[in-house]
Amino acid sequence: MLPYKTLITIDREARQPVYQQIANRFASLIREGVLKPGLLLPGSRVLALQLGLHRKTIVAAYDELVSQDWATAIPRKGMMVATNLPDIKPRSFQAPVSPYGYGPTFSFNSIPFVVTSRHDLAPAGQLIINDGFADMREAPLEAWLKESRALVRRPRYHQRLTYGSAMGSPHLRLQLARYLTHTRGLTLSTDNLMTTRGAQMAIYLTAALILKKGDYVIVGSPNYFYADLCFEQLGARLLLVPVDADGIDVEAVGQLCRTHKVKMLYVIPHHHHPTTVTLSAERRMRLLDIIRTHRLAVLEDDYDYDYHYSSAPILPLAAGDHGGNVIYIGSFTKLLGLSIRSGFLVAPAPFLDEMARLRKLMDLQGDNLSDETLAALLGDGTIDRHLKKSNKLYHERRDHLSQLLQSRLGDRVQFTEPTGGMATWLTFHRRYPLAQVAVKAASMGLSMSNGEQYGYGTKPLNAIRFGFASLNNRELTKAVGILEKILKSE
């Protein structure tokens, strides 16, 4: 209930009768929008008790409100604020404005901005070409919620729902250490592991801990735009290095390290975002050299390791000899969907200790229920089975998309089949500017990016990531069919 005692103030010295003061105050509150149409007012007994008045005074006030059409008496329910208000425009000089209706009068910082596709505004059920996300229809969400339920039913578990470490649940960190050792050949202990809300938080935390204003950061060109924005927001200066078919140009990285005081390198070794290329084994070895020589901090974003089709994955830089300088991040978001934001970060313990403090200031602590649920699903093989199943499924979808793109769009587009991951990097011939293609597609029931975000900080690319994992073969055929119609009508 609203705090009527503080809302309804009475002046006993005033000439106006108390019941009228109350009625007028109610009318003002209704006019101002504090009491909304349809709201049930407190019973006269309850309100009388709260205001320390006789009940008859309240009844008189309510009668006055009804007579002025501000309220209606509803049998057996009580008094309700009228739904067809007598005069929705204010009669008094007091405007019915919200203090939030206008901007603040203080100044505030501005944040770098990039237009992204707003698929969240697409009507439910619309066909969407996304950046490369999992198919939620296949995600083991039932198993997830079943496990969560089993956890909260354990009487001993309740304590863990309140008290948690900023490092994440110890149980999950143990499971993750095993998982990362078995799948990626990492040598680490649980002290080297922290769980985060998702890879994005891991990127922000790492960058905030390493960078000072004005520091140089090497990034690929093009690069994952939210990483670039994050570094810029933290005051860093970006040094751009070309990305070719073998990944980021490592010789150019070495060259920059000799000419600039470079603080950090951001690298995506598998299925680089956005172009999906993978860093070659030779370049990896050379990069490890550079890291050791220049004491370079490296943020290795391996968001997509778990999905490989045409070739075995290459071990991450983090598994090599880097002297503790590679901060390795990944996430289960690709597996469980963006809603379950379960990322992780591997780093030397002294670095993580500091990070845990920063995380507390930003987010207090992890979600223990989510952590423990993931730990259980890693432990009982659910995650492993799901990975096997979805690797097979997404492999088929990738193949189907490649075949479709070739047969239906031909030389109007250009692409190299990705060896893994969830998206194909699709470049449109410059005859077909994506800004126009995306608008036409929307009118034909297909929500897709206009490619703008992928060219952040570089030249326009006229390309998109065509996420194939979330669409079944029928949907892929339909989506490419719409693109075919658009391109052929040009």
Place this chain on the structure above:
Amino acid sequence: MLPYKTLITIDREARQPVYQQIANRFASLIREGVLKPGLLLPGSRVLALQLGLHRKTIVAAYDELVSQDWATAIPRKGMMVATNLPDIKPRSFQAPVSPYGYGPTFSFNSIPFVVTSRHDLAPAGQLIINDGFADMREAPLEAWLKESRALVRRPRYHQRLTYGSAMGSPHLRLQLARYLTHTRGLTLSTDNLMTTRGAQMAIYLTAALILKKGDYVIVGSPNYFYADLCFEQLGARLLLVPVDADGIDVEAVGQLCRTHKVKMLYVIPHHHHPTTVTLSAERRMRLLDIIRTHRLAVLEDDYDYDYHYSSAPILPLAAGDHGGNVIYIGSFTKLLGLSIRSGFLVAPAPFLDEMARLRKLMDLQGDNLSDETLAALLGDGTIDRHLKKSNKLYHERRDHLSQLLQSRLGDRVQFTEPTGGMATWLTFHRRYPLAQVAVKAASMGLSMSNGEQYGYGTKPLNAIRFGFASLNNRELTKAVGILEKILKSE
């Protein structure tokens, strides 16, 4: 499966036979800890295919491993890394070190630090006096998970699990707008609302958006330590203003605004943290004056509004005439437990637009499943019913604690019964230093804070917040009994 193709490298020019190269490489990987004891090695057919070798070569390599006791053949399962390794210490010069075993060689920033009670390290089932959290045994977690399950079962819902706005789900923002209007008299639209991971993220986002390095921020003394740390981490300078029985000293705030270029005020109007005092109505009116006059940015942290026992709540500053300058934050963490981190933030739309960009860089987007679940429970009255029930329960527990403290601890401690919230601010007589009391309590099965964090930035207080909501009457009696024993033995 591990990427054996990149782990096992073969030199066909070498004099050593291939099978021996493979066996040696396996032995190294086991010694280095990459392959853990008990791990099943791939079948010889599978590995032969991966390495492009004849199966007999693999079988010979495995035989060699077995003969060296590195592996054991398990009937019908295959080859397993030995669990009692022949020589766990390395025989070669290659040390079995993890690159994460030592710190990074690059420098990184340090984060301000305050010791907090590590209740997460308490054994399961131990008695804990916490800061003031809900009783998880009473939280509607079953209803929560049931609703989540109903959501993921709706075919149309899957899209929402992937695509979300950094502002949070529109559905939840609508429910929240209603809820805040009905309970707090706020006049706002959904454009003024953003959901966050919890109140802490809302504090960090707001401060990061408003503050520049060197800016002055007024805070209470004492104050919620994670807010102080957050402002300091962002480079702000703190101006401390006393907190008395009527809340923060508003005249002192006005004075500082005249002498300093103050950018922001952080205020906790209800049940101030840590002292639990509530800002008086007079001071609130005066504060609104000051905010308008000095165009002061205000962060109103109303973390505890929903729990009132002795008196009706006073409307928040945000409901007053502040010209859009009050950023109002709250959370459902107190209701649903710390694991379900559902906070919110009310601010003018242009400010929130900027904030959504910052949130993307830190956390990408909200958790749609959690948002939609909360929206459903707000909509169907579950939250409302739970609030009614737990207000009654916690009211009883507060009364029980007050009675216990008076009768059992007497003048060894001092406290003022809080009018609401989940904790009593309990000051121990200086004869009983809390550092010692906490150590003794731990040895007697009671985990409690030593009070250090509450005095961050001010003089030591020898006081703790005694969270009464999470303990039933029997547990409260037991906890106070332990304190009684400790104080009487001094």
